[in-house]
Amino acid sequence: MMPSLKYQKGETVMGRWPGSSLYYEVKVLGFDLKSQLYTVIYKDGTELELREQDLKSTSGFQARSRSRSRSPGRRRSRSRSPGRTTRRSSSRTAAAVAAAAITDNAASSRRETRLRDVEVTLSPLQPTKTPENNGNNRHEKNEDKLKVENNTANKINESEKKVEAEPEKIQGRYNLRRRKDDGDAKSDEAKVEHPEEKEAKKAAGATFATPLDFGGKIGAYFWLLFLPAWVLFLVLHVNQEDPSLATFPPPLPPLDVFWDAQALSFIILWILFQALLYVTPVGKLSEGMPLRSGERLKYRTNGFFAIVVSAVAVAAAVHYGVDLTYIYSHFLQLATGSFLISFVLSIFLYVYSRYAAPEQLALGGNSGNVVYDFFKGHELNPRIKNFDLKFFCEMRPGLIGWCLINFAMALAEMKKQGLDAPSNSMILVNLFQLLYVVDGLWNEEAILTTMDLMHDGFGFMLAFGDLVWVPFTYTMQAYYLVSHPSPLSVPALTAIVILKLVGFYIFRKSNSEKNAFRRNPSDPKLSYLKTIPTATGKSLLVSGWWGMVRHPNYLGDLLMALAWSLPCGFSHLLPWYYMIYFIILLVHRDSRDMVECRRKYGLAWDEYCRTVRYRIIPHVY
Numbered sequence: 296m297m298p299s300l301k302y303q304k305g306e307t308v309m310g311r312w313p314g315s316s317l318y319y320e321v322k323v324l325g326f327d328l329k330s331q332l333y334t335v336i337y338k339d340g341t342e343l344e345l346r347e348q349d350l351k352s353t354s355g356f357q358a359r360s361r362s363r364s365r366s367p368g369r370r371r372s373r374s375r376s377p378g379r380t381t382r383r384s385s386s387r388t389a390a391a392v393a394a395a396a397i398t399d400n401a402a403s404s405r406r407e408t409r410l411r412d413v414e415v416t417l418s419p420l421q422p423t424k425t426p427e428n429n430g431n432n433r434h435e436k437n438e439d440k441l442k443v444e445n446n447t448a449n450k451i452n453e454s455e456k457k458v459e460a461e462p463e464k465i466q467g468r469y470n471l472r473r474r475k476d477d478g479d480a481k482s483d484e485a486k487v488e489h490p491e492e493k494e495a496k497k498a499a500g501a502t503f504a505t506p507l508d509f510g511g512k513i514g515a516y517f518w519l520l521f522l523p524a525w526v527l528f529l530v531l532h533v534n535q536e537d538p539s540l541a542t543f544p545p546p547l548p549p550l551d552v553f554w555d556a557q558a559l560s561f562i563i564l565w566i567l568f569q570a571l572l573y574v575t576p577v578g579k580l581s582e583g584m585p586l587r588s589g590e591r592l593k594y595r596t597n598g599f600f601a602i603v604v605s606a607v608a609v610a611a612a613v614h615y616g617v618d619l620t621y622i623y624s625h626f627l628q629l630a631t632g633s634f635l636i637s638f639v640l641s642i643f644l645y646v647y648s649r650y651a652a653p654e655q656l657a658l659g660g661n662s663g664n665v666v667y668d669f670f671k672g673h674e675l676n677p678r679i680k681n682f683d684l685k686f687f688c689e690m691r692p693g694l695i696g697w698c699l700i701n702f703a704m705a706l707a708e709m710k711k712q713g714l715d716a717p718s719n720s721m722i723l724v725n726l727f728q729l730l731y732v733v734d735g736l737w738n739e740e741a742i743l744t745t746m747d748l749m750h751d752g753f754g755f756m757l758a759f760g761d762l763v764w765v766p767f768t769y770t771m772q773a774y775y776l777v778s779h780p781s782p783l784s785v786p787a788l789t790a791i792v793i794l795k796l797v798g799f800y801i802f803r804k805s806n807s808e809k810n811a812f813r814r815n816p817s818d819p820k821l822s823y824l825k826t827i828p829t830a831t832g833k834s835l836l837v838s839g840w841w842g843m844v845r846h847p848n849y850l851g852d853l854l855m856a857l858a859w860s861l862p863c864g865f866s867h868l869l870p871w872y873y874m875i876y877f878i879i880l881l882v883h884r885d886s887r888d889m890v891e892c893r894r895k896y897g898l899a900w901d902e903y904c905r906t907v908r909y910r911i912i913p914h915v916y
């Protein structure tokens with residue numbers, strides 16, 4: 296029993312879908328005094344947390360005529376209603392709706408049919424205007440007040456073929472979030488929000504979290520210590536004459552060897568140089584995916600410009616006598632300097648996030664545990680004015696620095712081995728990884744639809760990953776080749792190049808296909824693709840690359856990783872480190888994504904998984 300509460304445990308009431316005015320039948324499971332939120336469960340088993348204002352007694356609802364609900368005008372107004380969301384529950388609720396959407400549909404064998412061009416048809420009910428309704432949600436008077444029977448809610452009506460319409464219209468029909476063209480989000484919010492709602496929202500944002508990853512709170516301590524230790528191990532290990540497991544662990548140098556003020560200042564200069572290029576008003580301003588608030592951030596996607604200018608600057612420096620092999624000889628000190636910067640940045644990010652609005656926090660980094668949130672990233676998109684720290688760090692200093700380090704290793708190899716030109720293996724590693732980075736920067740906009748940008752907060756994991764892990768461990772193959780020549784026969788070289796190109800083709804095509812689809816689902820160029828609609832407004836691709844396996848981009852990436860290690864031969868495990876790490880990383884990312892998508896899309900995701908059975912490698916995994 297929950298005394299003196301409006302709704303009691305076990306009671307069946309109507310719960311609002313945050314961001315819309317749709318109501319679903321839910322059962323009250325509990326009430327959290329601290330956050331002042333009710334935990335409710337939908338008929339499909341999805342749990343979420345709602346504020347009292349978003350719950351209504353069932354008696355206040357009555358059935359609405361079907362024809363009214365289907366009128367395009369009404370549909371439009373519904374999709375455009377202000378997204379006064381309960382942040383804490385929005386994504387789980389979306390899953391609930393998605394689940395409802397597919398319930399009636401799951402049994403039918405839609406897999407063989409063309410899955411695109413289907414319409415989500417709601418069977419809504421309208422609440423009568425009871426004093427309770429009016430009292431709790433005054434601002435809703437002008438909204439459609441709808442109740443949807445949970446188990447019959449969003450029928451996939453195959454008979455009603457949706458005409459290939461302009462994207463606006465299609466999004467208007469499905470997208471239940473606030474859209475940019477609905478006007479200024481903040482002013483709308485201001486119109487409808489009451490002080491007590493603000494408080495509830497604050498609480499919602501402050502306490503909601505998705506399930507903990509990476510071993511939870513204890514895991515966060517572990518990773519905080521393990522990741523820097525592992526980089527240190529690799530750097531010391533690769534520096535040995537014999538980097539085999541027989542010389543494990545590598546000897547630890549005296550502490551003063553780690554520190555070099557000059558190395559630190561070079562790193563700072565490099566980051567500032569990249570920051571300068573980032574803010575240069577050259578290149579496109581791209582829009583990110585809609586945030587929970589419905590807002591879309593703008594990003595300066597001038598990465599290709601940045602790498603071209605950086606290459607010119609590096610070439611000029613070499614021309615004027617700068618010895619880039621400094622990077623090889625001071626690798627440890629440069630790594631230490633980068634680590635310090637990433638650590639200080641992470642502390643800044645965490646402190647900065649304490650001043651962020653609840654809706655700006657990352658759901659996955661909002662556990663309430665300082666260490667976990669520090670590690671995972673508390674704020675989703677920390678920005679200083681328009682300078683997006685996560686986007687910048689992920690795409691610029693580390694990524695372009697990776698190519699710079701590889702180039703320096705090629706020069707170091709020539710110097711150390713007395714060569715006039717780098718070895719074939721070194722050229723392959725340099726060109727392959729350069730292609731990877733240049734491609735990432737050329738298609739920089741595509742990163743806006745990846746997990747890191749959409750879901751992961753910016754904290755130690757990514758700051759360290761971007762500034763230390765990428766430049767100082769992804770360069771292991773090139774570093775290894777400096778003192779461990781690995782000659783390649785022509786057939787071996789040809790086979791490796793083919794492998795790289797096949798991997799690259801799969802990687803690029805699949806990433807571009809998803810990115811194009813997410814940006815404009817009704818792009819005529821994608822009209823041949825089959826999709827599963829979900830009630831969140833987004834559809835899932837079930838043919839093309841994303842119909843082959845659930846992560847075709849990971850498959851391409853893994854083939855490329857193999858092509859990066861093969862030129863180093865099989866004498867040591869060290870150059871295979873990236874391949875091994877990458878398998879672990881991508882399998883874990885795939886699992887994280889499965890959990891996230893299951894939560895977002897509910898049964899529609901299960902339907903996708905039934906249709907596309909393999910995760911990364913067709914018929915294997």
Ligand SMILES: NC(=O)C1=CN([C@@H]2O[C@H](COP(=O)(O)OP(=O)(O)OC[C@H]3O[C@@H](n4cnc5c(N)ncnc54)[C@H](OP(=O)(O)O)[C@@H]3O)[C@@H](O)[C@H]2O)C=CC1
Binds near residue numbers: 809852
């Ligand atoms: N070199 C490196 O160190 C690393 C490279 N990468 C590479 O970065 C790229 C991005 O990877 P990552 O961010 O992990 O994941 P994805 O780019 O694959 O993004 C996953 C998201 O795509 C959407 N999605 C999933 N399935 C479908 C579908 N069937 N139809 C439409 N949309 C779908 C979902 O988001 P929603 O539905 O919300 O849009 C899902 O959350 C990959 O190529 C990966 O290989 C990644 C990590 C490290």
Ligand SMILES: CC(C)=CCC[C@@H](C)[C@H]1CC=C2C3=C(CC[C@@]21C)[C@@]1(C)CC[C@H](O)C(C)(C)[C@@H]1CC3
Binds near residue numbers: 522756764
């Ligand atoms: C163990 C640990 C510290 C994990 C951090 C993981 C990060 C190193 C990676 C997470 C996702 C990444 C991506 C790229 C680099 C590595 C990180 C930051 C990426 C920028 C590489 C270039 C690609 O073209 C890409 C843009 C698709 C890719 C995006 C994901």
